[in-house]
Amino acid sequence: xxGPAKITSKTExxxxxxxxxxxxxxxxxxxxxxxxxxxxxxxxxxxxxxxxKRLIFVTNNSTKSRKAxxxxxxxLGIEVTPEEIFGSAYxxxxxxxxxxxxxxxxxxxVLGESGxxxxxxxxxxxxxxxxDPALRRDIQPEDYDxxxxxPSIGCVLSGLDLHINYLxxxxxxxxxxxxxxxxxxxNIDSTYPTHGKLFPGAGTICAPLVLASKRQPISLGxxxxxxxxxxxxxxxFVPARTCMVGDRLDTDIRFGQDGGLGTLxxxxxxxxxxxxxxxNAETVPKHxxxxxxxxxxxxx
Amino acid sequence: xxGPAKITSKTExxxxxxxxxxxxxxxxxxxxxxxxxxxxxxxxxxxxxxxxKRLIFVTNNSTKSRKAxxxxxxxLGIEVTPEEIFGSAYxxxxxxxxxxxxxxxxxxxVLGESGxxxxxxxxxxxxxxxxDPALRRDIQPEDYDxxxxxPSIGCVLSGLDLHINYLxxxxxxxxxxxxxxxxxxxNIDSTYPTHGKLFPGAGTICAPLVLASKRQPISLGxxxxxxxxxxxxxxxFVPARTCMVGDRLDTDIRFGQDGGLGTLxxxxxxxxxxxxxxxNAETVPKHxxxxxxxxxxxxx
Numbered sequence: 001x002x003g004p005a006k007i008t009s010k011t012e013x014x015x016x017x018x019x020x021x022x023x024x025x026x027x028x029x030x031x032x033x034x035x036x037x038x039x040x041x042x043x044x045x046x047x048x049x050x051x052x053k054r055l056i057f058v059t060n061n062s063t064k065s066r067k068a069x070x071x072x073x074x075x076l077g078i079e080v081t082p083e084e085i086f087g088s089a090y091x092x093x094x095x096x097x098x099x100x101x102x103x104x105x106x107x108x109x110v111l112g113e114s115g116x117x118x119x120x121x122x123x124x125x126x127x128x129x130x131x132d133p134a135l136r137r138d139i140q141p142e143d144y145d146x147x148x149x150x151p152s153i154g155c156v157l158s159g160l161d162l163h164i165n166y167l168x169x170x171x172x173x174x175x176x177x178x179x180x181x182x183x184x185x186x187n188i189d190s191t192y193p194t195h196g197k198l199f200p201g202a203g204t205i206c207a208p209l210v211l212a213s214k215r216q217p218i219s220l221g222x223x224x225x226x227x228x229x230x231x232x233x234x235x236x237f238v239p240a241r242t243c244m245v246g247d248r249l250d251t252d253i254r255f256g257q258d259g260g261l262g263t264l265x266x267x268x269x270x271x272x273x274x275x276x277x278x279x280n281a282e283t284v285p286k287h288x289x290x291x292x293x294x295x296x297x298x299x300x
Numbered sequence: 301x302x303g304p305a306k307i308t309s310k311t312e313x314x315x316x317x318x319x320x321x322x323x324x325x326x327x328x329x330x331x332x333x334x335x336x337x338x339x340x341x342x343x344x345x346x347x348x349x350x351x352x353k354r355l356i357f358v359t360n361n362s363t364k365s366r367k368a369x370x371x372x373x374x375x376l377g378i379e380v381t382p383e384e385i386f387g388s389a390y391x392x393x394x395x396x397x398x399x400x401x402x403x404x405x406x407x408x409x410v411l412g413e414s415g416x417x418x419x420x421x422x423x424x425x426x427x428x429x430x431x432d433p434a435l436r437r438d439i440q441p442e443d444y445d446x447x448x449x450x451p452s453i454g455c456v457l458s459g460l461d462l463h464i465n466y467l468x469x470x471x472x473x474x475x476x477x478x479x480x481x482x483x484x485x486x487n488i489d490s491t492y493p494t495h496g497k498l499f500p501g502a503g504t505i506c507a508p509l510v511l512a513s514k515r516q517p518i519s520l521g522x523x524x525x526x527x528x529x530x531x532x533x534x535x536x537f538v539p540a541r542t543c544m545v546g547d548r549l550d551t552d553i554r555f556g557q558d559g560g561l562g563t564l565x566x567x568x569x570x571x572x573x574x575x576x577x578x579x580n581a582e583t584v585p586k587h588x589x590x591x592x593x594x595x596x597x598x599x600x
Contacts, residue, residue: 139462144495162439164469166462169500173491177498190512191473195444198477200469200512207511208504212490 004265004276007289013298016287020262022054022235022242026222027061027072029247029269030292034194037076038268040293045078047296055084056235058244060221060251062089062159062186062202065118086231088186088202088221092157093119094230095220100182106154109175111161111168111205116186120157128153129168139167147171149178158209158217159186160202169208176213183213187221189251193270222246223255232259245292249275249283262286304565304576307589313598316587320562322354322535322542326522327361327372329547329569330592334494337376338568340593345378347596355384356535358544360521360551362389362459362486362502365418386531388486388502388521392457393419394530395520400482406454409475411461411468411505416486420457428453429468439467447471449478458509458517459486460502469508476513483513487521489551493570522546523555532559545592549575549583562586 007016025031031041048055057080059069066082073080089112096102102125110116110130117130129135147170156172175181189201206217220227232239239260246252247269256263265285267273276284289295307316325331331341348355357380359369366382373380389412396402402425410416410430417430429435447470456472475481489501506517520527532539539560546552547569556563565585567573576584589595 144497144499147497162466164464164466166464166500169464169504173500174497190514197444197447197474198512199444200466200473200508204469204508204512207507208500211507212498212500212504214490 004285005287007287007294007298010298013295016264017048017051017053017295020053020241020243022056022237023048024056024058024231024242024244024256024261026244026246026248026252027057027059028193030245030266031078032076033268035076037078038291038293040291040296042078043296044293047299054235054237055080056231057085058222058227058231058255059085060088060187060189060202062087062092062115062221063113063162064089064115065122066090067118068115086234087115087119088227089115089119089159090122091220091227091230092116092159092184092186093123093125094234095184095218095226096120096125096155096157097123098233099226099229102182103154105152107152108155108157109150109153109172110157110159111164111172112157112159112186113162116157116159127157129171131163135168135171136163136165137167138165139170143167143170147174149175149181153181155182155184156209157184157186158202158206160192161205164205172209173212176209176215183209183215183217185217185219185221187224188217188219189221222251223258225258228255228259243287247271249285253283253285257283264288266290266292268292304585305587307587307594308598310598313595316564317348317351317353317595320353320541320543322356322537323348324356324358324531324542324544324556324561326544326546326548326552326569327357327359328493330545330566331357331378332376333568335376337378338591338593340591340596342378343596344593347599354535354537355380356386356531357384358386358522358527358531358555360388360487360489360502362387362392362415362521363413363462364389364415365422366390367418368415386534387415387419388527389415389419389459390422391520391527391530392416392459392484392486393423393425394534395484395518395526396420396425396455396457397423398533399526399529403454405452407452408455408457409450409453409472410457410459411464411472412457412459412486413462416457416459427457429471431463435468435471436463436465437467438465439470443467443470447474449475449481453481455482455484456509457484457486458502458506460492461505464505472509473512476509476515483509483515483517485517485519485521487524488517488519489521522551523558525558528555528559543587547571549585553583553585557583564588566590566592568592
C-alpha cells in the first residue's frame with residue numbers, strides 16, 4: 001500500500017489540480033480557524049476559479065442558513081453565493097423535499113436554530129419548535145398531561161440547539177414513540193470545536209432521544225451518504241473528477257472516500273500529520289498538504 | 301431449568317415469607333402508580349413489619365432527597381422514616397463520601413435537582429450547579445471564552461435535571477475533559493415513566509456528555525453494583541435472606557439477582573407476565589405475583 005501523497009512542489013500542485021474539476025471544501029479548519037482567515041486562502045480560491053474549477057462549500061454547521069453563512073465568508077473577504085454553499089440544514093430540507101417527498105400537510109418538529117428554520121421554509125416545509133420562544137421555558141406539571149403525540153408532526157429533526165431544554169426533549173421523544181415519525185439529524189458531530197475548546201456538538205442534542213427512543217436518526221451531514229446523495233443530486237459532479245478538501249478524517253475525508261471522490265487533507269484543523277501516518281490509521285487521504293494556501297504559494 | 305414460581309396461595313406466601321428477613325422495595329409500579337396507592341399495599345407493609353421483617357425502599361429517583369421522599373409516602377398514608385429510604389442521590393453522596401473519600405476542598409458539579417444537593421449537603425460534600433438560578437440561562441458569546449476547566453471541581457454528577465441547558469452541558473463537558481474529574485450518574489434510566497407515558501430519564505442528561513467526552517459514568521442507581529455495595533454497607537443484610545421486590549426486570553430484578561438476593565416480581569408496573577415467561581427472557585425472577593397486596597390478601 002502506498003501512503004498518502006504530500007504535495008510540496010509546483011509540479012505536484014499542477015498534477016493534483018489537473019485531476020479534478022470540482023472541489024468540495026469543508027470550511028472551519030480549512031478556510032479559517034474561528035474568525036481568522038488562514039494564509040493565502042483567498043488567493044487560492046481565486047486561482048481555482050480562474051482555472052475554471054467549480055467550488056462547493058460543504059458544512060455541517062446547521063445553525064446558519066446558506067444565506068446567513070455567506071455573510072461569514074463576506075466578513076472574511078471571500079465572495080461566495082448561497083448556491084455554492086451546502087449546509088447540513090439545507091441538506092435536511094432537500095432530503096425531506098426531494099427524497100422523502102414530505103407531505104405538505106405535515107410538520108417537522110425542529111430542535112435547532114434559525115438555520116434549520118430558514119432552509120425548511122425555503123423548501124416550503126412546515127415546522128414547529130425551533131426558535132419558538134413559547135418553548136424556551138421550564139416543563140410545567142400540566143405538560144406531562146398535555147404532551148401527546150401530535151398527528152400533524154411527521155418528522156423530528158435535530159441539529160445543534162443552543163436552547164435545548166427538557167420540554168423540547170420531551171415533545172420530541174413523545175413524538176418519536178410513534179414509529180411512523182421520521183427521525184432526522186442535520187449531523188451527529190459529538191463536539192463543536194470553538195475558541196480552542198470542544199463544546200457539545202449537534203450529536204449531543206439527539207443523543208438523549210437516541211437513548212430514550214431506541215431509534216437512530218438519519219444524519220444529513222458529513223460523513224453520511226444521505227448528504228453526499230443530496231450534494232450530488234444538486235451539483236451533478238463526476239465523483240472521480242471531484243476532490244473533497246477537509247481537516248477532519250472521520251467526517252470530511254471519510255465523506256469524500258465513501259462517495260468515491262478524491263481527498264485532500266490539510267493540517268490546519270482537528271487532525272494532524274501523525275494521525276494519517278500512524279500504522280493503524282483508519283482513514284488515509286489521497287493527498288495532503290500543510291495548508292490550503294500552499295496551492296497558491298507553490299504555484300507562485 | 302424451572303421457571304419462576306408464581307405465588308397464588310396462602311401456603312406459598314407463608315413459604316415465601318419464611319425465606320427472607322429483609323425486603324428491598326422499588327416504589328413506583330410496586331407500591332403506587334404515579335399518585336395512586338396500589339390495593340392493600342399499606343396492609344402488606346404493616347403485616348411485614350408485624351412479622352419483624354425489615355423494609356428498605358430503594359429508588360432511582362434522584363430529584364427528591366430521602367427526607368422529601370418520605371412526604372410522598374406520607375401523602376399516600378404510609379409511614380416510613382428517611383433511614384428506610386435509599387435513593388440514588390443518597391447513594392451517590394455515600395459513594396463519594398465513603399468509597400471515593402472525596403476531598404473536602406473539592407466540589408461536585410451537579411446536573412440535577414434539589415434531591416442531589418440535599419443529599420450531598422447531608423454528607424458534607426461541596427457542590428456547584430444544581431438548582432443555581434445563575435445557570436438557568438442561555439449560553440452567551442463570552443461563555444465560550446470563560447468556560448474553562450475549574451480546578452476546584454473534582455466530579456461531575458448527573459441525574460434527572462428538568463432544567464438542563466446548553467450552558468450546563470458545556471460546563472460539565474469542559475470539566476470532564478480533565479481525565480482526573482470523576483464522572484458519576486445517580487442512575488442512567490433511559491426513560492422516566494409518568495402519566496402513562498415515557499418521558500426522558502436521567503440517562504438522557506448524561507448521554508450528551510458520554511457522547512462528547514467519550515467517557516462512561518459510574519452509575520449509583522439500580523441495577524449498578526455500586527448502589528448495591530452502598531445499600532449493603534448501610535444495612536448489613538444477608539443477601540440470601542433478603543428479597544428485592546420490583547416491577548422492572550432490567551433494573552429491579554437484575555439488581556437483586558446481581559447482588560445475590562432473592563427476587564419478587566410484581567405485575568403492576570413496566571414489565572408483564574409474558575416478559576418473564578417468554579422463551580428468550582433475559583431476566584427471570586425467582587418469585588412473582590400479580591401485585592404486592594396479594595401478600596395481605598392471600599394471608600387473610
